Amino acid sequence: MDIQFTEEQELLRSSVQRLLRDQYDFDARRKIVASEEGFSRKQWAAFAELGLLAAPFGEEVGGLGGGPLSTMIIMQEFGRHLVVEPFVETVVVAGGLIEQVGTDAQKQALIPDIAAGTKLWALAWTEKGSRFDLATVTTSARRDGNDYVLTGEKTAVLAAPWADHLIVSARTSGHRHDRGGVSLFVVDRRAANLDLQSFKTIDGRRAAELKLRGVRGQLLGREGEGVAALESCRDRAIGALCAEAVGAIGELNSATLEYSKTRKQFGTTIGSFQVLQHRMVDMFIAHQEALSLMQHLSLSLSGADAGVSRLASGAKSKIGYSGKFVADQAVQLHGGMGMTDELNVGHYFKRISSINIQFGDPAYHVLRFAQLEAAA
Amino acid sequence: MELALSPEDAAFRDEVRAFIKDNYPAEMRVPNPETDLSKEQMLLWHRILHKRGWIAPLWPKEYGGPGWSITRRFIFEQETTRAGTMPPLAFSVTMVGPVIYTFGSDAQKNKFLPRILSGEDWWCQGYSEPGSGSDLATVRTKAVRDGDHYIVNGHKTWTTLAQHADWIFCLVRTDPAAKPQSGISFLLIDMKSPGVTVRPIITIDGSHEVNDVFLENVRVPAENLIGEENKGWTYAKFLLGNERTSMAGIGRSTRYIERLKRIVKAEIPEDDPAHLEFIRDIARVELDVLALEATELRVVAQMARGIDPGPAASLFKIRGTEIFQDITELTHRAIGNYGLAIREHPVSANHFMPGPDYGHTASEKYLNSRKLSIYGGSNEIQRNIIAKAVLGL
Numbered sequence: 001m002d003i004q005f006t007e008e009q010e011l012l013r014s015s016v017q018r019l020l021r022d023q024y025d026f027d028a029r030r031k032i033v034a035s036e037e038g039f040s041r042k043q044w045a046a047f048a049e050l051g052l053l054a055a056p057f058g059e060e061v062g063g064l065g066g067g068p069l070s071t072m073i074i075m076q077e078f079g080r081h082l083v084v085e086p087f088v089e090t091v092v093v094a095g096g097l098i099e100q101v102g103t104d105a106q107k108q109a110l111i112p113d114i115a116a117g118t119k120l121w122a123l124a125w126t127e128k129g130s131r132f133d134l135a136t137v138t139t140s141a142r143r144d145g146n147d148y149v150l151t152g153e154k155t156a157v158l159a160a161p162w163a164d165h166l167i168v169s170a171r172t173s174g175h176r177h178d179r180g181g182v183s184l185f186v187v188d189r190r191a192a193n194l195d196l197q198s199f200k201t202i203d204g205r206r207a208a209e210l211k212l213r214g215v216r217g218q219l220l221g222r223e224g225e226g227v228a229a230l231e232s233c234r235d236r237a238i239g240a241l242c243a244e245a246v247g248a249i250g251e252l253n254s255a256t257l258e259y260s261k262t263r264k265q266f267g268t269t270i271g272s273f274q275v276l277q278h279r280m281v282d283m284f285i286a287h288q289e290a291l292s293l294m295q296h297l298s299l300s301l302s303g304a305d306a307g308v309s310r311l312a313s314g315a316k317s318k319i320g321y322s323g324k325f326v327a328d329q330a331v332q333l334h335g336g337m338g339m340t341d342e343l344n345v346g347h348y349f350k351r352i353s354s355i356n357i358q359f360g361d362p363a364y365h366v367l368r369f370a371q372l373e374a375a376a
Numbered sequence: 377m378e379l380a381l382s383p384e385d386a387a388f389r390d391e392v393r394a395f396i397k398d399n400y401p402a403e404m405r406v407p408n409p410e411t412d413l414s415k416e417q418m419l420l421w422h423r424i425l426h427k428r429g430w431i432a433p434l435w436p437k438e439y440g441g442p443g444w445s446i447t448r449r450f451i452f453e454q455e456t457t458r459a460g461t462m463p464p465l466a467f468s469v470t471m472v473g474p475v476i477y478t479f480g481s482d483a484q485k486n487k488f489l490p491r492i493l494s495g496e497d498w499w500c501q502g503y504s505e506p507g508s509g510s511d512l513a514t515v516r517t518k519a520v521r522d523g524d525h526y527i528v529n530g531h532k533t534w535t536t537l538a539q540h541a542d543w544i545f546c547l548v549r550t551d552p553a554a555k556p557q558s559g560i561s562f563l564l565i566d567m568k569s570p571g572v573t574v575r576p577i578i579t580i581d582g583s584h585e586v587n588d589v590f591l592e593n594v595r596v597p598a599e600n601l602i603g604e605e606n607k608g609w610t611y612a613k614f615l616l617g618n619e620r621t622s623m624a625g626i627g628r629s630t631r632y633i634e635r636l637k638r639i640v641k642a643e644i645p646e647d648d649p650a651h652l653e654f655i656r657d658i659a660r661v662e663l664d665v666l667a668l669e670a671t672e673l674r675v676v677a678q679m680a681r682g683i684d685p686g687p688a689a690s691l692f693k694i695r696g697t698e699i700f701q702d703i704t705e706l707t708h709r710a711i712g713n714y715g716l717a718i719r720e721h722p723v724s725a726n727h728f729m730p731g732p733d734y735g736h737t738a739s740e741k742y743l744n745s746r747k748l749s750i751y752g753g754s755n756e757i758q759r760n761i762i763a764k765a766v767l768g769l
Contacts, residue, residue: 277763292670318663370659
């Protein structure tokens with residue numbers, strides 16, 4: 001089951017590695033996060049230049065046809081470098097949704113701009129009280145000519161302040177928790193009657209609270225079938241986030257191991273203490289298992305296997321708990337230094353904490369994993 | 377989860393699956409095969425596999441192995457464990473056999489290997505002593521050369537199924553002056569020799585698996601020495617390496633999880649506040665198995681390409697045993713009040729055992745599986761191995 005990468009995939013990986021090593025070290029990232037916009041358009045253009053933003057899309061829509069495996073390769077490296085630019089939001093989530101349920105006209109109109117790096121996207125699905133349930137939607141949409149008019153509030157929408165376009169879930173029929181009756185809409189982020197309140201996230205990114213007071217939107221996919229589309233979208237997003245987490249876990253393990261071999265206390269390196277050695281072995285095992293599960297999920301996403309959604313929830317949960325364990329221990333073993341903003345360890349900790357919230361936390365997904373079996 | 381198989385390997389898998397279905401002895405399907413079967417019953421499947429030429433997957437063809445690729449060995453392991461068959465005695469087939477064909481003399485190979493394959497000889501392992509557990513290099517059982525013989529005196533313990541054994545392979549000290557690892561030899565001893573005494577040790581589950589073995593002035597022909605005198609530690613380590621890779625126990629854990637789910641469904645109503653906790657705990661252990669299985673498949677695929685996992689394989693022993701302990705604990709909790717009861721040993725239909733059949737072995741399995749993190753190199757030793765050999769600590 002070990003993925004033996006094709007020449008193309010190896011090339012993709014080594015070129016992402018080279019780019020990030022040259023341009024995205026921890027200091028460069030710190031400057032990007034501290035900049036006014038909070039992300040780098042120059043980096044985004046470099047990603048486009050390298051073909052990363054086109055990698056997963058099918059060739060028929062102008063992509064490179066790399067699918068979920070290319071996403072995995074890219075996101076693992078992004079995780080190692082704590083890349084803040086909205087690759088998941090723009091390419092995997094929004095681009096993936098357009099490719100999956102958009103009309104031919106929408107695909108032709110929207111995906112080339114994503115692949116070229118000229119347009120950024122965000123997905124607005126969370127609401128107050130929806131927690132991680134895709135079907136809990138009160139934002140409403142009513143038909144008006146060829147368009148729809150959306151009213152409601154969306155909360156904690158990642159990357160919205162950076163986005164040119166949003167995909168918004170809104171109810172065209174049914175009640176608050178109904179699975180049916182939710183539809184997806186493409187909305188211009190600068191549209192009239194759309195208010196954004198931006199805020200910084202714990203992992204150095206930007207998000208926003210949205211108020212829609214009669215915002216015009218264009219239907220994406222079939223009316224009333226948005227939840228099913230969002231579920232597949234979430235599976236792909238989980239594939240990407242798991243790869244990002246695995247990248248971060250690997251870096252935390254290397255940093256901790258390295259530190260334990262140099263840091264001296266009681267006249268010896270702390271890595272000579274058995275209690276810490278065993279802790280680092282458990283961190284090593286957690287990384288190995290997370291890596292295996294990540295590959296298994298990406299292969300299942302590539303093959304569109306039956307049961308992939310259950311597996312996605314399982315992986316999100318298991319890798320989430322593993323990530324939390326490793327991040328906790330990495331901070332602990334770095335002692336006071338692990339608490340500082342100066343060291344990268346705390347920033348990996350915060351990114352893993354964010355990943356564990358995005359699209360549902362480990363507790364939510366472990367129960368979804370259990371329930372989907374009962375349903376099967 | 378399945379390995380991507382070539383058509384030939386897929387056909388082989390189907391062949392193995394069908395063979396098990398048609399040939400696995402019904403009388404070996406007892407509530408707890410590890411403790412409920414007689415020696416003769418345990419050997420039934422061994423003999424069937426021998427006849428088919430499948431008894432020793434690890435062995436090279438020249439010594440009677442089937443000559444399988446790594447992938448086929450894995451498929452066989454996967455199919456036999458998934459089907460819940462009783463594996464052939466590891467001490468004979470997986471442990472001492474490879475030591476004999478790797479380090480033994482031609483005479484030893486000719487004498488012992490055919491009898492291991494046929495099941496004629498039953499082997500047990502004389503490693504641990506009262507003073508040598510995880511610190512195996514401190515063995516004190518002494519072998520002193522006396523002409524064509526060694527005179528052996530000592531006390532081996534935790535000797536699994538020694539009560540059935542024809543032979544014991546022992547670590548003995550032949551050079552008391554040397555450093556601990558360098559004065560040890562690897563000696564094969566006939567259990568029928570005068571001076572060998574076996575005393576049962578009953579474990580907390582009430583079963584008799586392990587024993588003390590006392591060796592008092594036992595005369596062992598010098599021709600029963602494996603390899604060179606004082607090189608036994610090398611052979612012992614080689615053997616332990618063979619033991620570790622097969623310890624993920626995915627097939628067994630998967631079967632026990634399915635059983636656990638059925639028990640929870642039958643025993644715990646959905647409005648019981650504990651129900652959700654069980655659902656969550658089962659899902660988490662199921663994901664632990666999935667992650668370990670994915671790791672095993674990744675390593676098998678690597679091995680098929682010639683990449684050896686090396687000491688990282690210790691993680692399979694660590695996680696495989698921890699997972700199985702979790703599952704048996706959950707199962708014991710799931711049967712609720714009947715978790716107070718335990719079957720009496722030796723097992724007999726005449727003993728009263730309360731509660732539904734599916735719960736009858738829950739207590740003993742829960743208790744018995746505490747051993748898993750202790751034996752075969754305790755999990756702490758395995759962590760030491762990874763820390764040193766993989767992490768460079």
